Amino acid sequence: MCGIFGYVGVPRDTGEMVLDALRKLEYRGYDSWGVGVGVNGHIAVEKNIGKIGSSVLDLPLSSIGFGHTRWATHGGVTQANAHPHVDPSGRVAVIHNGIIENFRSLRAQIEAGGRALVSETDTEVVVHLVAAQLAGTCDPQRTVEIVGNVFEQLQGFNAIIVLDRATGTLTAVKNVSPLVIGRGIDGCYVASDQLALAEYATEIAFLEDRQIVQLDDDGARAFDLDTLRSLHLDWRAPTVKGYSAELSGYPDFLMKEIHEQPEVVRRVASELGGEAQQLAGEISDSYGTFFIGCGTASYAALTGSYLFSRIARRHVNFVVGSEFSYQEHFLTDRSLVCALSQSGETIDIIQSVLTAKDRGARIGALVNVEGSTLDRMADVSLHLKAGPELSVLSTKTYTAKVALLLLTAYALDGRMKEGEDLLLQAADVMEESLHPDATDRIRGLAGRFRVSRSLFAVGRGLSFPTALEAALKIKEVSYIHAEGFAGGELKHGVIALIEEGTPCLVFAPEDETYTDIISGATELKSRGGYIVGVSSRNDPVFDVHIPLADVGNASPLTTAIPAQLLGRELAVARGLDPDKPRNLAKSVTVK
Ligand code: G6P
Numbered sequence: 001m002c003g004i005f006g007y008v009g010v011p012r013d014t015g016e017m018v019l020d021a022l023r024k025l026e027y028r029g030y031d032s033w034g035v036g037v038g039v040n041g042h043i044a045v046e047k048n049i050g051k052i053g054s055s056v057l058d059l060p061l062s063s064i065g066f067g068h069t070r071w072a073t074h075g076g077v078t079q080a081n082a083h084p085h086v087d088p089s090g091r092v093a094v095i096h097n098g099i100i101e102n103f104r105s106l107r108a109q110i111e112a113g114g115r116a117l118v119s120e121t122d123t124e125v126v127v128h129l130v131a132a133q134l135a136g137t138c139d140p141q142r143t144v145e146i147v148g149n150v151f152e153q154l155q156g157f158n159a160i161i162v163l164d165r166a167t168g169t170l171t172a173v174k175n176v177s178p179l180v181i182g183r184g185i186d187g188c189y190v191a192s193d194q195l196a197l198a199e200y201a202t203e204i205a206f207l208e209d210r211q212i213v214q215l216d217d218d219g220a221r222a223f224d225l226d227t228l229r230s231l232h233l234d235w236r237a238p239t240v241k242g243y244s245a246e247l248s249g250y251p252d253f254l255m256k257e258i259h260e261q262p263e264v265v266r267r268v269a270s271e272l273g274g275e276a277q278q279l280a281g282e283i284s285d286s287y288g289t290f291f292i293g294c295g296t297a298s299y300a301a302l303t304g305s306y307l308f309s310r311i312a313r314r315h316v317n318f319v320v321g322s323e324f325s326y327q328e329h330f331l332t333d334r335s336l337v338c339a340l341s342q343s344g345e346t347i348d349i350i351q352s353v354l355t356a357k358d359r360g361a362r363i364g365a366l367v368n369v370e371g372s373t374l375d376r377m378a379d380v381s382l383h384l385k386a387g388p389e390l391s392v393l394s395t396k397t398y399t400a401k402v403a404l405l406l407l408t409a410y411a412l413d414g415r416m417k418e419g420e421d422l423l424l425q426a427a428d429v430m431e432e433s434l435h436p437d438a439t440d441r442i443r444g445l446a447g448r449f450r451v452s453r454s455l456f457a458v459g460r461g462l463s464f465p466t467a468l469e470a471a472l473k474i475k476e477v478s479y480i481h482a483e484g485f486a487g488g489e490l491k492h493g494v495i496a497l498i499e500e501g502t503p504c505l506v507f508a509p510e511d512e513t514y515t516d517i518i519s520g521a522t523e524l525k526s527r528g529g530y531i532v533g534v535s536s537r538n539d540p541v542f543d544v545h546i547p548l549a550d551v552g553n554a555s556p557l558t559t560a561i562p563a564q565l566l567g568r569e570l571a572v573a574r575g576l577d578p579d580k581p582r583n584l585a586k587s588v589t590v591k
Pocket of ligand 1 (some may be wrong): 295342
């Protein structure tokens, strides 16, 4: 699970250019990174563990180079395991995104042939397999053939780029894991996504499975992986422009993106009505709709299933993305699988969609990144238009997904205008909840909870997914153990964990859940729980009240904000990076 980028063209400070592109790919992993350039009969490599930050390279000028930002799968976070991996002769280097599922047997085969591997990675097998066959050749076409042959031996979802110094080429091939080719004034490029190419490429082409592409200083040539016949790449204008990585006065991207949410919700209300209508039509025509997502997107999907029940009296199934492929047996060509994903690259979602397509199901998508794999696979893709989300934590794309699903539910029930008005009302309440006084109150809570061992979040009905999302936000950025529960489940085990002072976030909107959730809060308090009530009413059971005007069915949009802020403030209070928490990646492209 990693970001990869390569360049061939006019000689320049290729290393620095690659490093700069890798900074835009760090959302795919930031355990370690590495850059390699071909120069004067060898491949010069610099690798390091940790985030790229303001690192500067000491590499010579070069006309060919590539780089990698890593999220460790096989082998620890060490310099030796960072990519690129170079063969002992110094001719071939490889960078890779994915998991080579049969790497153990390939590794044994290489070792049996007397070659020693120096890393613990699955990737290094590719280096040895390619280098062994390339020895004695110096024909770019042979390089294509050999890289293609080796790639065919790899099992799993993978993308690789092979730098062959002798032929001055980069050869790239993929299975499911994305690769985008770019061409610009100075040369050709290949990357995991077009964002990394935005600054350099005037045209891009998406590499498809069963295609292999070779880049040299004459350009990019594509071939069919089976026949090696030349193919035309489908060049087009980039759909993604460069993004501004400006903080605009905010201390971090998490804070900035939390504050962008009222605007994002207003945009859904004013600009995405057509999309909501379209998705409503798909749902109406289907016989069985499934919302799927991973992480935060799964909680948006679960919220959607409650919204469709309440607003449109329509049953929509929810399945978490990584489990969907094990529950596909009931899909038919009348099913609609609607995948929610900020990045459009989460591999469990891509795998689920492939499975659903095999069953003939129709695919809907809610994505933020246009041109992403999911965006291109879907029959109907709705763009969230939330703008680039740079913090690893999903915030504004969560509320964008919930807002679009809410609007779709109203559209399905023929009450679109009501949905739009409700979103605008919710956006105003969101704005109020971001007032500096409100943030200060949450900062105060973070000061109190920063040394807590555990935190619990509870809600019922529409607030149950909110409780799950609140706990996720808090644990992923503050590293405090946090769990979300359905209020009714407290008595079935959870309450055993409550001790004197345990923080409990209680979501109590003014709906049919109010009385029961307040009873649950009272039971928590009786056992020592410290109750933070998120509600329009200040109930005596609350130790601290976070007031939020009631917005009915749109409550998941407003109640998300205090939890996001609490997570961020806890991270800051504990001296942690709010944008890049340990062990995580924004886009999870391996299983
Ligand atoms: C990772 C991120 C989460 C995100 C999830 C799904 O785990 O850290 O913030 O919710 O992936 O990502 P997606 O791009 O599919 O929405």
